[in-house]
Amino acid sequence: MPNMSLKKNPMPSQAPEVRAHNFDEVALGYTEEMAIDEALRCLNCKHMPCVSGCPVNVHIPEFIAKIREGDFEGAYQIIHQSSSLPAVCGRVCPQEVQCESKCVRGIKGEPVGIGRLERFVADWHNAHAEESPVVAPSNGHKVAVVGAGPSGLTCAGDLAKKGYAVTVFEALHAPGGVLVYGIPEFRLPKAIVRKEVENLVAMGVDMKTNMVIGKTLTVDELFESGYEAVFIGSGAGLPNFMGIPGESYKGVYSANEFLTRSNLMKAYQDNPITPIMKGGNVAVIGGGNVAMDAARTALRLGADHVYIVYRRSMDELPARREEVEHAMEEGIEFKLLHNPVEILGYENPDDRRDPKNGFVTGMKCIRMELGEPDERGRRRPIPVEESEFVLDVDTVIMSIGTSPNPLIKMTTAGLEVNGRGGIIVEEATGATTKEGVYAGGDAVTGAATVISAMGAGKIAAKAIDEYLSK
Amino acid sequence: MYRIVKKEPLNPTVTRMEIEAPYVAAKAEPGQFIILRVHEEGERIPLTVAGYDRQRGTVTIIFQIVGATTEQLNHLNEGDFLCDFVGPLGCKTKVEGLRKVCIVGGGVGCAIALPVAQKLHELGCSVTSVIGFRSKDLLILEKEFTEVSDRLFVMTDDGSYGRQGNVCVPLKEMLEGGESFDEVITIGPLIMMKFVVDTVRPTGIPCTVSMNPIMIDGTGMCGGCRLTLHRDGKRITEFACVNGPDFNGYEVDFDEAMSRGTMYRDFERHAYEETCNLFQKEAE
Numbered sequence: 001m002p003n004m005s006l007k008k009n010p011m012p013s014q015a016p017e018v019r020a021h022n023f024d025e026v027a028l029g030y031t032e033e034m035a036i037d038e039a040l041r042c043l044n045c046k047h048m049p050c051v052s053g054c055p056v057n058v059h060i061p062e063f064i065a066k067i068r069e070g071d072f073e074g075a076y077q078i079i080h081q082s083s084s085l086p087a088v089c090g091r092v093c094p095q096e097v098q099c100e101s102k103c104v105r106g107i108k109g110e111p112v113g114i115g116r117l118e119r120f121v122a123d124w125h126n127a128h129a130e131e132s133p134v135v136a137p138s139n140g141h142k143v144a145v146v147g148a149g150p151s152g153l154t155c156a157g158d159l160a161k162k163g164y165a166v167t168v169f170e171a172l173h174a175p176g177g178v179l180v181y182g183i184p185e186f187r188l189p190k191a192i193v194r195k196e197v198e199n200l201v202a203m204g205v206d207m208k209t210n211m212v213i214g215k216t217l218t219v220d221e222l223f224e225s226g227y228e229a230v231f232i233g234s235g236a237g238l239p240n241f242m243g244i245p246g247e248s249y250k251g252v253y254s255a256n257e258f259l260t261r262s263n264l265m266k267a268y269q270d271n272p273i274t275p276i277m278k279g280g281n282v283a284v285i286g287g288g289n290v291a292m293d294a295a296r297t298a299l300r301l302g303a304d305h306v307y308i309v310y311r312r313s314m315d316e317l318p319a320r321r322e323e324v325e326h327a328m329e330e331g332i333e334f335k336l337l338h339n340p341v342e343i344l345g346y347e348n349p350d351d352r353r354d355p356k357n358g359f360v361t362g363m364k365c366i367r368m369e370l371g372e373p374d375e376r377g378r379r380r381p382i383p384v385e386e387s388e389f390v391l392d393v394d395t396v397i398m399s400i401g402t403s404p405n406p407l408i409k410m411t412t413a414g415l416e417v418n419g420r421g422g423i424i425v426e427e428a429t430g431a432t433t434k435e436g437v438y439a440g441g442d443a444v445t446g447a448a449t450v451i452s453a454m455g456a457g458k459i460a461a462k463a464i465d466e467y468l469s470k
Numbered sequence: 471m472y473r474i475v476k477k478e479p480l481n482p483t484v485t486r487m488e489i490e491a492p493y494v495a496a497k498a499e500p501g502q503f504i505i506l507r508v509h510e511e512g513e514r515i516p517l518t519v520a521g522y523d524r525q526r527g528t529v530t531i532i533f534q535i536v537g538a539t540t541e542q543l544n545h546l547n548e549g550d551f552l553c554d555f556v557g558p559l560g561c562k563t564k565v566e567g568l569r570k571v572c573i574v575g576g577g578v579g580c581a582i583a584l585p586v587a588q589k590l591h592e593l594g595c596s597v598t599s600v601i602g603f604r605s606k607d608l609l610i611l612e613k614e615f616t617e618v619s620d621r622l623f624v625m626t627d628d629g630s631y632g633r634q635g636n637v638c639v640p641l642k643e644m645l646e647g648g649e650s651f652d653e654v655i656t657i658g659p660l661i662m663m664k665f666v667v668d669t670v671r672p673t674g675i676p677c678t679v680s681m682n683p684i685m686i687d688g689t690g691m692c693g694g695c696r697l698t699l700h701r702d703g704k705r706i707t708e709f710a711c712v713n714g715p716d717f718n719g720y721e722v723d724f725d726e727a728m729s730r731g732t733m734y735r736d737f738e739r740h741a742y743e744e745t746c747n748l749f750q751k752e753a754e
Contacts, residue, residue, distance in 0.1 A: 171556070171687070171689045172687060172689075173507055173514070173553070173554040173556070181687075181691075209554070210554050210555065210556035211493070211556075212556060212557070212559065212689055215497070215557065215558060215559055215689075216493050216494065216497065216556070216557065216558070217493065235691070236691060237690050237691060238690050238691070238693055238709055238712070239691075239692070239693040241693075241696075241707060243707075247707075248696070248698055248707075248723075248726050248730060250729065250730060250732075250733040251733075253694075254692060254693035254694075256691055256692045256693060257686060257692035257693055257694040260686050260687060260691070260692050261686065265513060265514070265686065266511070273511060273512060273513045273538065273539070273741065274513045274514075274686075275734040275737040275738070275741075355732075355735075355736075357729065358729035358730070358732075402691075405689070405690055405691065406690055406712055407689060407690055407712065
């Protein structure tokens with residue numbers, strides 16, 4: 001008998017007042033009993049609408065059926081056919097606009113907690129599985145993957161499963177891309193990313209760190225050294241700033257820098273070797289997932305008060321609902337329909353050596369209202385005249401997007417990019433304008449989600465396989 | 471892992487190391503930089519390439535011991551390994567077409583100026599070098615500069631060696647004496663580069679400066695190394711890691727760069743002291 005409860009099994013979580021002061025994971029995960037109970041809510045629809053909502057088309061009803069039977073390893077194997085990083089996706093996918101948005105149970109009540117079940121299955125596997133992954137017999141072909149982020153790791157995993165000799169070239173000292181430098185520990189523990197990377201290595205993927213493609217080696221040199229195809233997943237590039245006065249004051253960060261200091265460089269730990277500004281009042285500008293991560297990180301680092309400053313209203317806020325709710329529960333204040341116009345800094349005209357000189361003292365904001373919809377149908381925010389006021393802050397974190405990484409296009413002839421710097425690809429295959437070169441993820445789209453990058457990695461892996469099988 | 475092939479103190483606070491890093495050595499050009507981590511928990515620090523040997527597959531770095539990481543680095547010896555060493559990053563110094571250049575280096579900045587002087591000399595360009603130090607015991611690379619310079623001025627602030635005065639003194643004399651250069655290239659402390667730019671400005675001779683702001687990834691991702699340039703009456707933000715580290719000296723907002731460079735001064739001083747104490751305890 002299906003479980004006809006209208007609500008999902010709630011996710012056990014750390015209490016907001018506790019988690020606001022630590023970097024441990026917020027959501028604790030289902031127990032076996034909760035997972036089976038939640039799996040019983042799935043109606044096993046014949047037409048499987050949920051699968052069409054998944055960018056990598058995980059066979060959702062099939063893996064949920066295995067959970068119902070208590071065969072958690074079997075469930076994992078089904079997910080693993082489609083997704084190389086289930087423990088990551090179960091945590092960071094915006095399921096509410098993907099698989100779960102298509103769930104029939106969501107018409108009346110809450111959809112099945114597909115993401116929570118995926119996470120449960122992946123965690124169960126990581127805790128219990130002992131045999132190492134199967135190494136596919138070699139097919140004799142070599143492929144280079146640029147960037148060890150979600151798109152690159154997915155592409156590498158799919159190709160390795162088919163017997164390709166895959167080398168992943170990562171610019172930073174650790175693989176994972178945004179999963180390690182961007183998404184904080186409390187949302188995605190780094191041990192999970194490490195485990196997923198270890199799985200790929202066990203499958204035969206060669207992981208090379210400290211290799212900046214476009215600098216250390218060029219794409220053409222990769223071909224010269226025997227790689228027959230190249231996938232570019234070089235990720236987000238230079239952060240955008242607003243272009244308002246005061247953005248160079250000390251205490252103004254891009255979200256990329258702030259999060260990289262805390263996550264990759266471990267500034268969140270005691271006695272860190274990489275510094276970061278802590279304490280005081282913090283304003284994060286922007287309304288995406290990255291903004292939520294930066295705000296919640298600042299809070300955990302010891303900020304007195306954290307604001308999210310966003311120029312539209314809650315309806316337009318692009319972050320995952322769950323992250324917004326978590327942020328609110330933790331006490332982050334949302335200044336909606338507000339826009340910064342200037343960042344103020346300390347200047348002592350009498351003493352140029354005053355150590356306080358050049359540090360942020362506040363941020364001048366203006367109130368906004370929503371006007372007519374723009375070409376994308378979002379109502380355009382318009383400043384309210386004479387509504388300016390100063391927000392008392394010490395740190396400002398700009399989280400208003402990035403432009404794709406420029407290093408590869410600067411050194412690769414024949415690789416065309418669009419006006420925003422994104423690599424131009426054929427959507428169905430990820431093929432770029434250069435023969436044998438494929439691309440996906442933020443390098444193509446600009447800042448987007450982990451799962452869409454993974455979807456692009458998957459599409460490209462399939463296309464590369466077809467290209468090299470000709 | 472990247473092996474330290476050679477280590478040599480140049481003066482009590484400056485050390486030269488040759489690091490085995492064949493990929494970097496194959497590509498490095500004067501003006502570019504690398505990022506290293508000493509150990510698994512270390513911070514990433516950028517250092518400008520001070521030389522390379524493509525045959526041996528090694529890259530030379532020269533660093534001043536100014537903080538926790540350079541202190542730790544200096545405690546390693548020949549045969550030890552660095553955990554990470556990535557590059558070459560940034561753009562190379564533009565040397566094509568130059569016939570007569572003045573190189574102005576200050577302190578440890580001379581280490582970065584040297585490969586530029588060497589490259590220009592190799593290309594048959596006339597090189598006038600002005601190198602300056604606080605005092606005689608901090609002097610480095612005099613012999614190397616002599617080898618590649620048509621003219622060399624060595625300056626010390628206290629007059630303990632060479633001529634007394636800062637690097638702007640001979641530069642100003644030459645320029646006021648009607649001497650001209652295709653370009654002045656200056657590398658050193660921000661305040662020195664600012665004054666060099668001011669000295670050259672009246673002549674309109676192109677003046678290139680090498681910026682060394684706080685950096686993390688060094689690959690065009692974090693935006694921490696941003697600089698403000700003043701170009702055609704507009705403020706422009708550029709990033710030292712991908713647009714630099716060389717910039718047109720007339721455009722750089724030095725005051726802002728100096729201010730931003732002090733963002734973590736207290737933290738850095740504290741970390742340095744702690745590291746020194748730690749090493750001292752180990753020694754006892």
